[in-house]
Amino acid sequence: MAVICVLPFIVRPYQLDFLIFLFINIILVVSFRLISITGEFSLAHAVLMGCGAYASTMLNKYTGLSPWITMPFGACVAGTVAYLLSFPLFRMKMFYFLIASFAAGEAIRLCWTRFRDPFGGFRGIRRIPSLEIDIPGVIYLDLGFPVPFYFFALIVGLACLVIMYRLEHSRFGLNFHATHWQDQLCASVGVNCRHFRTTAFTIAGVFAGLAGGLLAHYLGSINPNLFGxxxxxxxxxxxxxxxxxxxxxxxxxxxxxxxxxxxxxxxxxxxxxxxxxxxxxxxxxxxxxxxxxxxxxxxxxxxxxxxxxxxxxxxxxxxx
Amino acid sequence: MFELILQTALNAVISSSFMAIIAVGLVLIVGVMQIVNFAHGELYMVGAYTLWYLYMETGFPFAIAVLCAVLVPMLVGLVMERVLFRPMRGNLLGGLLMSVGMVFILKVAAVWLFGEGLMKHIESPFREVWHVFGLDAVMIPNQRLLVLGVSAAVMLGFWFFLRRTKTGWALRACTQDPEAAALQGISIGKVSIIAMAISAGMAGIGGAMMAPLVIVDPHMGHTIIITAFIVMIVGGMGSLGGAVIAAVIYSFIHTFITTYVDGVIATIVGLLLMFVVLMVKPTGIMGTRDKV
Incomplete structure (x- = not known):
């Protein structure tokens, strides 16, 4: 832990960037695993991350709200998209699910590329404001700089990991495993498998969206190819x-x-x-x-x- | 107006013939080995690169370059079959992941051998343009006619092979029921090798034919594999006839939307078409329930 806290002050700037992207990617892969423990592989996960990033930056851009509000909003949008997608997607299983999730994700991503008006086309959105902590008279911190953002990403990442860990090992989360390993047995004792698959998919979407929001406000610009x-x-x-x-x-x-x-x-x-x-x-x-x-x-x-x-x-x- | 429609329709016919040989190659592997080869687009790329290297760089005659463009992907395909797909036979997801690994490797190999930056343009040996029915506005470059002709010949040859030769029968038997085929003394391993060779060869000849018409770069397999997946799903996994019909349907939809609206919308429509087919009839237009 001490190593992690001291690390940003001793490594070179590009290595700090590397660590920040690593934290964001960790959120992404752990949320991806949340879907895979219910037995399905989704190829829409990167696009859900993009949904979070796009929703957050667009709300920020068109209404001027602070990124502190738009980032959770982006995560919720990604969750909503995942929830809506889950209705058609969970009619399928295994390979068909994989391909269908890819088709859905790629269609969404191509819409970002195609429609320049709200989404900025293939160049994406630029000049995204960074997060700022501004309590007048007490503290002012621009999280656009690597070192403060490193700690912010660390805290958010750890919080996400704790939440997902607790979720998976809770009574509720055991159902996720059950739907994978004993699909029919599970259904026969009254567990609604599809409900739990949908829940896992939606929760994973929320975390992917959050990772996307972090990425967008750190990078300062996003484009559809990032989430390809x-x-x-x-x-x-x-x-x-x-x-x-x-x-x-x-x-x-x-x-x-x-x-x-x-x-x-x-x-x-x-x-x-x-x-x-x-x-x-x-x-x-x-x-x-x-x-x-x-x-x-x-x-x-x-x-x-x-x-x-x-x-x-x-x-x-x-x-x- | 009429001329534009005619031109678009002819383009669609040519593109469907090309899509058909790519998709049939993909579907063949699914049928025989229950493996979805994500690296099929990269085999197509290998074919295009071979043609570019032999024909443009070293100056071999076009015909010999095309022949090599069939043989080189075949070789790559056989290595893939031996090393990657054999341990994964019947495991749809495992095979897919294996071939994803292969996608990365083949792309890097192309960049490493030939470099990424420079545009690799291939001068087609058939530079004349055919004016259809003597109309000035409707024209087809002869290279495109060659695509149509070669694709049709390959498809016919393959059909003949499947229906008339003993090996072709064995191949079909494996597609229908691998276990029963094995019980009749058909070596699944041998049939897999033959299927992989045919599939990779088809991808290679597709790449060689299309290379003078498109930009040859390491990422050229990417769009092809997405299209081939759409065609395979719409046609029904493991159904060769379905793949051909779906290739025609998809190419017509895609070409007309590209001409009248734009290319990205056409791809979105294609993806949605696949999505709807998966939702409503996952077995595709020609698939039967118990296949795959």
Whole structure:
């Protein structure tokens, strides 16, 4: 914790940017996992993030309201879009759901590109005001600067993680797992599976929207390509490579892969997507439960190495 | 007015012939292996790049360059089948993720080998323009006619292969019921290899034919794969006939809307069409319930 607090003062500016984007991406992948624990993969998640960003900046732009109000509003809009999309989407399952969510998301995204009047076309929206803390006489802080924003993103990110963690491990959240693993059993004892899928999808949408709002007010400009298929595929790689089995999996995935990505930035700029591809394929082939299952797999070997018989390997109920 | 409609209709016919061979390749893999190959658009890109490199850079004759543009994607496809898809057969989502990884790798390979920045324009060897019915306003470059001709020939050849040869029968048997096919002594592994080779070859020849008409760049597979997905879903997953019909329907809708409104709206309409089909009849226009 102390390291995280001191970090912004010792790293270089671009590394600070990197950390801020990492926090935003962590919110994104953890909310993505919230959908995937109900058993479906959505390819509309990046676009939901975009919905939050667009709603927040547009409200700010056309009414002049403070970003403090528009950002939660953006999150709510993303949640509403997710809720509305869930009606047609949850008529389908698995692969069809995946493709349909992609179609819906891409259609929304192309609307931003096409209609210049409210959405600013492919150039997007520029000169988005940053967040400011302004209590007259006490404090004035412009969160547009990296260091204050770092702490703000950290606080928001941690708050989101705590909320999502508590939610998943609550009585209510157990239903999410149940709808995935025992769909029919679950329905037979009176749990409305579809209701819980919709809820998970909507909540995930709200958090994605919040991440979008953070991104928009930090970057200062957004455009439709930010939320395109590339980001969505990255989110998929982060979560799958990290492992969907536990709460920490996607966080590990996004952190490790981002660090890897950052470390080759100077030496092998153009190879970066290929590294993602190779990591994805390698995890699918050799570690179907993600990087987070690596310690469990290595444990017996390690114990044997130091001359102790491995104890019975406890089975993990991870799934992808 | 009439001339514009005629021109648009002819464009739509040509684009549907091209879309048909791309979508049929995609659907073939779904039918035989239950794998959705997201990297199909990248195989198309590999075909286009091969043609560009051999024909424009090294100066091979066009025909030989086209032949290589079929063989190189085939090779890439076979490697993919062997390494990626074989362990994932029957796992729709797993195969999709594998091929997503392959998309990244192939794109980077193209950038690494040939660079991203410069425009790779290909001079078509067929530069004449055909004025349809002697009308001045209605014209089709001969390269486009070549697309139509080659696509039609490939489709006919493939149809003949499916209906008349023993291998083609085996392929169809695998599409209908892999287990029963295996019980009759058909090697699913061999059939998968053949299917992948045909599919990748079709993507390659599509890329080679279209390369002189479009800009060759590493991202050219992106739009193609989205369109191919729409066509596949509308036609019904795993249905070859459905893919052809859907390609015609989609191309006509897309071309007419592009001409009369604009391209982005046309794509939005296409995506919504797919969305509606998924919602109302997920099996597509030609699919049966128990396929895939």
């Amino acid at each position: 298929l590339t980001l969505m595929l990255y989110v998929l790689v982060w979560t799958i490579a990290g492992g969907l089995g536990s709460f920490a999996g996607p966080i590990i995935g996004v952190t490790l892969l981002s660090i890897l990505d950052e470390s080759v930035r100077s030496s092998a700029q153009e190879f970066r997507p290929a590294i993602y591809g190779a990591v994805l394929i390698a995890t699918m082939l050799f570690l179907p439960q993600g990087i987070e299952s690596l310690p469990d797999k290595l444990k017996p070997h390690f114990l044997r190495l130091i001359g102790r018989e491995p104890t019975a390997n406890k089975s993990t109920d991870a799934g992808s």
